[in-house]
Amino acid sequence: MYRIAMCISYNGASFCGWQTQLNLCAVQDIIENALYNFSGFKKTRVVCAGRTDAGVHAVNQVIHFDTDLNREIESWVRGVNSFLPNSISVKWAQFVDNNFHARFSAISRTYFYIIYCSKVRSAIYNELVGWSFYVLDVDLMRNAIDFLVGEHDFSSFRSSQCQSKTPVRTIYNADINRKGPFIVFSITANAFLHHMIRNIVGSLIQVGRGNIDPIRIKELLLAKDRTKGFPTFSPNGLYLMNVEYPSDFHIKENCDNQIFMHF
Template sequence: MKRIALGLSYNGSFFYGWQSQPHCQSIQDILEIAISKFISVDEKVKTICAGRTDRGVHAISQIVHFDTKIERSMTSWVRGVNAFLPKDISIHWAKSVTTDFHARFSATSRKYTYVLYCGSVRPSIYHDLVGWCMYELDIDKMIDSSNYLIGLHDFSSFRASRCQSNTSVREIYSFDIKKNGSFIIFTIEANSFLYHMVRNIVGVLIEIGRSIKSIEWMKELLEIKNRSFAAPTFSPHGLYLFSVKYPDYFNLSSDISNSSVIFPFL
C-alpha cells in the first residue's frame, strides 16, 4: 500500500462540514467518492484530514492522506480527482509520503484566518465568505486583549458544549489582527483547536472592540474557565483553515506554500 497526501481548498458554504455524516453532503464524502471514481474501485477510499472544519467553514490549504494500491503520477492524482469534484472543491497538489505520515497527528500546528466585514449594510458580494459586524470596532483594543491568549492555556471558556476533546488545554503560538479597508483579518496559529474555539474567540473580541467589555475581559474568561460567561459563537462564514505545518522530514513545506489560492481580503 502507498500513502498519498493531498492539498486541497474548498468553499464550505454548501457543505455540512468536513466529516462524513449520514444523509448530509460532507466534503469528506464527496472527496472519497471522487478518488474512488478516478481509480475505478467499488470500495470507497478512506481519507484522514488535518482539521475537521465545521459546516460553512472554508479551507485555503486542507491536508488529507489516504492509502491505495493504485499507481498514478502525482499530476494524474491532481487532474484525475479534480475531474470528479464539484467546482467549489479543488486538489492543488499530491505527494507520495511515508506510511508514518498522518495528516492529523503528524501536524505540529494549524493556522486559521477569520475575515470580518465591518459596515452598516450586509456584504452581498461576499455573502458566506466573510463574517459581518454592523458596528465600528476598536482594533487596538482587540489587539491588546488578544495578547492574553498567547501561550499555553485552558480554553474552557472558548470550547463548544459538543466538543469531544479530552482536554481543553491548547497552545496559541501567534495571533495577528489587522485591518484592510472595511475588513478585519484575524490570523491565529496553535498546536490544535477546540470545537468552535476560533469563532468563540472572535465573538469575544467583537464585544471588546465595541467597548461592551473591557480589554481585561479576555484574561478573566481564561481564568474563569466557563463557556457560559463568554460571548455567543460567531458566524462560521468568515472562517478559513489557512495552513497546516508538519515536521521538515516529511518534505511537505514547499508543496503547502505553493498551494496558496487568491485570497482577496489580505
C-alpha cells in the same frame, strides 16, 4: 500499498462540515466519492489535518489516504479534480512515508477569520466573510488577544459538544489587522477545540464594540467556564489557511496564502 498526501481547497458554504455525515453532505463524503470514481470504484477512506465546521472554508487543507492504485502523481490531481464540484479542488498531491499522518503529524494549524464591517451586509461577500454592523476598535481587540497567546485551558472558548480529551491548547501567534472595511484575525496553534476560534472572535467583537474591556478576555480565560462567555460567531469568515509538518516529511509548502493579501 501507497500513502498519498493531498492539499484540498474548498468553499464550505454549501457543505455540512468536513466530517462524513449520513446524508453525505460533508466535504469528506464528496472527496471520498471522487476517489472512488477515479480509482475504479475502490472505497478509499481519507484523514484530514483539521475537521472544519459547516460553512467554514479551507485554502490549504491536508489529507492522506492509502491506495494500491499505481498512477502518476499528476494523474491523482487532475483525475480526482474531474470528479469534484467547482467548490472543491485538489491543489497538489505527493507520495509520503507510511508513518505520515495528516492530523497527528501536524505541528501547527493557522486559521484566518475575516470580518466585513459595514452598515449594510455585502451581497458579493455573502457566506465568504463574517459581518459586523458595528464599527470595531482594532487596537482594543489586539490588546485582548495578547492574553490568549501561550498554553492555556480554553474551556471558556470550547463548545459544549467538543469531544477533545483536554481543553489545553497552545496558541503560538495571534494578530488582528484592518484592511479597508475588512478586519483580518489570524491565529496559529498546535490544535484547536470545537468552535474555539469562533468563540474567541465572538468575544473579541464585544471588545471591539467597547462593550467590555480587553482584560475581560483574560478573566474569561481564567474562568474556564463557557457559560460566562459570549455567543459563537458566524462560520462564514473562517478559513483554514495552513498546516505545518516537520521537515522530515518534505510536505510541499503551501504558497498561495497571498490570495488574501488584498484583505
